[in-house]
Amino acid sequence: MAQITILLCDNNQDFLKICGEFLETQGYHVRRAASPEEAVDLLENGRIHLAILDLRLVNDADEKDRSGLQIAQQYARSIPKLILTRFPTYQDVVEALRLDQYQLPPAVDFVDKRQGFQHILESVQAAEAKYLPLNWELRLNWQGNSALQILAEVEPALLQAGLVDHQEELQDHFRFLFAHCEQVTIGAPLLRQPGAVALPVVGFNPAGVEGQYVVVVGRAEVVTEEVSHFETAVPPNYSARFLALRAMHRGARLAAAAYTLSSGRLEEIDSLRQAYWRYPVTAVLNLIDHLYQNNLSHWHNAARPLPDEAAHSAFYRRWLAWPEEASPEWWQNQLRAIGEQAQRAHLLDTFHLTAVQLTCRLPDDPVGELLVLPNPLRQSWLPPLTTWGLIHGRIDLDRTLGSVRGQSWVIDFSQAGPGPLLADYVSLEASLRLDINDAPDLWSWHRLNEALSRAEALDSLPEVANLPAAVDKARQVIGHLRCWAAVQARAEKAEYEQVLFACTLARLAAFDPTQRYPRQALASFVQGVLLTAVLATAPSAPPLTAELPAAGLEGLWIDRDNKVVWVEGRRIELTPQDFDIITYLYERAGQLCERKAIVEEALGETYDEFDPEQSRLNSAMSRLRQKIEPDPRQVRYLLTVRGHGYRLLTEAP
Numbered sequence: 042m043a044q045i046t047i048l049l050c051d052n053n054q055d056f057l058k059i060c061g062e063f064l065e066t067q068g069y070h071v072r073r074a075a076s077p078e079e080a081v082d083l084l085e086n087g088r089i090h091l092a093i094l095d096l097r098l099v100n101d102a103d104e105k106d107r108s109g110l111q112i113a114q115q116y117a118r119s120i121p122k123l124i125l126t127r128f129p130t131y132q133d134v135v136e137a138l139r140l141d142q143y144q145l146p147p148a149v150d151f152v153d154k155r156q157g158f159q160h161i162l163e164s165v166q167a168a169e170a171k172y173l174p175l176n177w178e179l180r181l182n183w184q185g186n187s188a189l190q191i192l193a194e195v196e197p198a199l200l201q202a203g204l205v206d207h208q209e210e211l212q213d214h215f216r217f218l219f220a221h222c223e224q225v226t227i228g229a230p231l232l233r234q235p236g237a238v239a240l241p242v243v244g245f246n247p248a249g250v251e252g253q254y255v256v257v258v259g260r261a262e263v264v265t266e267e268v269s270h271f272e273t274a275v276p277p278n279y280s281a282r283f284l285a286l287r288a289m290h291r292g293a294r295l296a297a298a299a300y301t302l303s304s305g306r307l308e309e310i311d312s313l314r315q316a317y318w319r320y321p322v323t324a325v326l327n328l329i330d331h332l333y334q335n336n337l338s339h340w341h342n343a344a345r346p347l348p349d350e351a352a353h354s355a356f357y358r359r360w361l362a363w364p365e366e367a368s369p370e371w372w373q374n375q376l377r378a379i380g381e382q383a384q385r386a387h388l389l390d391t392f393h394l395t396a397v398q399l400t401c402r403l404p405d406d407p408v409g410e411l412l413v414l415p416n417p418l419r420q421s422w423l424p425p426l427t428t429w430g431l432i433h434g435r436i437d438l439d440r441t442l443g444s445v446r447g448q449s450w451v452i453d454f455s456q457a458g459p460g461p462l463l464a465d466y467v468s469l470e471a472s473l474r475l476d477i478n479d480a481p482d483l484w485s486w487h488r489l490n491e492a493l494s495r496a497e498a499l500d501s502l503p504e505v506a507n508l509p510a511a512v513d514k515a516r517q518v519i520g521h522l523r524c525w526a527a528v529q530a531r532a533e534k535a536e537y538e539q540v541l542f543a544c545t546l547a548r549l550a551a552f553d554p555t556q557r558y559p560r561q562a563l564a565s566f567v568q569g570v571l572l573t574a575v576l577a578t579a580p581s582a583p584p585l586t587a588e589l590p591a592a593g594l595e596g597l598w599i600d601r602d603n604k605v606v607w608v609e610g611r612r613i614e615l616t617p618q619d620f621d622i623i624t625y626l627y628e629r630a631g632q633l634c635e636r637k638a639i640v641e642e643a644l645g646e647t648y649d650e651f652d653p654e655q656s657r658l659n660s661a662m663s664r665l666r667q668k669i670e671p672d673p674r675q676v677r678y679l680l681t682v683r684g685h686g687y688r689l690l691t692e693a694p
Contacts, residue, residue: 305450398413434455
């Protein structure tokens with residue numbers, strides 16, 4: 042059959058030519074490789090259905106040469122392979138036929154070359170019948186997207202080389218998954234995520250009976266990981282009521298998994314994002330009820346013991362994709378970059394961030410009030426230990442499906458497994474707050490943020506006067522969601538908000554200061570900054586120093602009574618010598634203070650004319666700079682005037 046592509050690899054050019062021509066006369070498409078390197082390249086990058094590899098690809102005379110078997114063991118494990126040789130040994134056969142994680146051996150058969158081409162053909166046909174049940178008559182009806190568009194969604198690099206192979210490989214996955222059908226109709230993606238898309242698929246068998254499926258197509262490693270989580274983490278009896286894994290097919294670059302829709306109709310199903318805008322609020326609340334009472338209850342009731350601190354921290358770092366290398370200065374710069382771009386987009390009139398507080402003015406605030414909020418970076422991001430169970434781990438507006446009848450489904454099981462129950466509530470609230478802004482109304486959202494923060498309990502929904510209809514709808518949905526968190530997860534308000542704080546702050550890490558964002562996308566980041574600042578007023582956050590003057594919040598200020606220096610809201614503890622030096626410089630702020638004067642007047646020591654560098658002074662100034670500068674690599678306050686002395690600035694540039 043012309044559709045089957047065989048990789049034939051042998052270092053004997055005559056055998057390669059004659060055997061390849063023979064297989065082609067039998068209707069197969071043959072790709073030839075004369076070396077291990079060529080074979081690996083075709084297995085990893087080409088469209089190959091079956092591989093025939095000579096055992097000795099490097100040296101036929103070397104009894105220890107097992108290069109063909111080694112390739113079969115190490116590359117493209119999902120592709121069935123035949124091993125060719127004239128001298129098979131018992132050990133070779135055992136190694137070749139041992140099953141792997143795909144329940145497929147490195148080689149599906151061991152073929153003796155001495156038995157001729159007809160014997161090779163029979164082995165190929167047997168492997169094809171057993172391992173390649175592809176429906177070549179299947180009609181693929183693409184609606185909303187083409188195969189080319191799906192490839193672009195999954196990995197744009199697939200469009201650059203071997204495009205025809207990749208398109209055919211994508212169709213092969215459907216030919217395998219729907220071998221029982223005569224036609225499938227593929228709709229527009231339900232979900233787009235890095236490396237994969239989820240597609241609604243309707244299949245018709247030869248009798249015209251319809252079946253409905255959700256098919257995840259993506260990079261092989263992405264789909265394989267999701268299926269692994271589904272098979273090991275989804276609770277018992279869940280598949281019978283919602284989604285059941287029907288089959289998975291893996292190729293060289295791509296893989297696909299088909300889930301059977303156990304209830305509902307695809308034509309009635311929307312993502313929660315679509316449902317939020319299309320359905321009345323009562324229908325959205327019914328959907329939320331079903332999601333937590335009927336759907337996720339199967340997960341959350343599977344209790345898990347609390348982990349130790351290391352496992353707790355490791356979960357949140359993985360779940361939030363926490364930027365491991367981010368320093369306090371990095372976070373400060375990240376928030377400042379958001380504020381600067383927001384000002385250029387006229388989402389903020391003013392924005393100023395110090396180590397202690399954030400001040401800004403929202404253009405849609407009717408009274409033009411200057412907001413003074415805590416700097417959210419003052420609060421620890423790691424949430425406390427809370428009740429653990431089995432969680433989905435990816436509940437948001439796009440990975441949750443619903444119908445107007447009030448049914449719910451979840452897709453994308455890549456994070457399913459043990460975790461804090463609050464993750465499945467907070468991730469949806471964060472998505473509602475940060476992803477639902479069709480028309481940015483930051484002032485109204487800020488009022489809602491503050492009202493929810495002031496609520497006495499997690500399950501109490503505050504009234505907020507004169508909210509726009511869209512924001513009030515969010516208020517009702519968030520309130521409903523929080524009630525379920527209080528009931529099902531037995532969550533307290535403080536711990537819930539600490540998880541929400543971490544989840545929102547992690548979203549801000551995705552901001553790229555080198556990019557320019559459309560106004561709507563940028564508004565989500567601004568909303569995130571305002572939300573984290575409001576959440577930082579929680580009791581667990583360190584209190585602001587009310588008596589600290591503006592100079593101590595926004596620049597450098599000396600509290601002479603307590604002999605303490607404040608720099609951008611940070612309390613700096615200094616040695617007596619450090620304090621004497623900085624007090625001397627502070628009294629002469631902005632002026633050049635020569636080295637001799639500092640030594641004699643500030644330290645009360647004799648200036649050594651024969652040591653103009655005054656190495657002790659150098660060390661003292663270096664230590665002082667390390668303490669007071671927010672970033673010692675970018676000096677802002679204690680400046681060196683080469684050859685003369687030092688100048689202290691008290692205002693941040």
